[in-house]
Amino acid sequence: MRILVLLSRVPYPTEKGDKLRAFYQIKELSKNNEIILFALNSERNLSKQKAFAALKPYCHSVFFYDLPWYGIVWNIVLAFCKKQPLQTGFFYNTNAARKLNQRIDEFRPDHIYCQLLRTAEYVKSIPIPKTLDYQDAFSYGVKRRIAKASFFMRPLLKMEFKLMQRYENRVFDEFDNKTIISIPDRELISHPGKENIHIIPNGVDHEFFRPSNAEKHYELVFTGNMAYPPNVDAAYFLVNEVMPRIWKVKPNAKLMLAGGHAKSESKVISIG
Secondary structure (H helix, E strand, O other): OEEEEEEOOOOOOOOOHHHHHHHHHHHHHOOOOEEEEEEEEOOOOOOHHHHHHHHHHHOOEEEEEEOOHHHHHHHHHHHHHOOOOHHHHHHOOHHHHHHHHHHHHHHOOOEEEEEOHHHHHHHOOOOOOEEEEEEOOHHHHHHHHHOOOOOOHHHHHHHHHHHHHHHHHHOHHHOOEEEEOOHHHHHOOOOOOHHHOEEOOOOOOOOOOOOOOOOOOOOEEEEOOOOOHHHHHHHHHHHHHHHHHHHHHOOOOOEEEEOOOOOOOOOEEEEO
């Protein structure tokens, strides 16, 4: 089968959850399918050569489309006027849509796989079998941020939550298949047909993560993208709420927090 994979970010380097998920899904799907990759890019410091080299072994064709900053601003304004989620506007670009349609006409894929709601707008009306990976309940992720947001950001987040919740439901019926990482996330999708969303959990690369006899320096390791607010909240909770209880029983226990895009100068912080 020929599968066109549409992503909101180039899935390399794999320092973020959506990139990691996409990279290994592409790697696995490529074993029995021909992959056509179309990835949007808003990262200015991305090494496209390294990304291309990492992805080409698994893809028949690789195409990156750079989203210009001025286009992002304009499309966010348009999304607001159309009552669409602002992050949908952030990632939607009419020229990118034109390029994508050219790839679809050229390669005539049997199936289209879209990761995240951010990409749904590009293909929702295309008459080809489609799968949408919700990944998680984006609307609820926005809702969680409202309580901790500043006075000025709170109204914007409340609006985005409502728009995203509506959009999650609106695009549901445009896709033949829907996937999500976990059952709790599926339960947060408010569409009446949410039970039809398939649970596809994140996996583990057993070739890389294998038991070893190396000396262990830490009892606990927390790893994740430290630019993602829920991960930061989880790390703070682990340090301030969980670890004090552990230290009462095991005073010498050591914790390591490791993640890309950490706010500190070091990307690895050890606590013990």
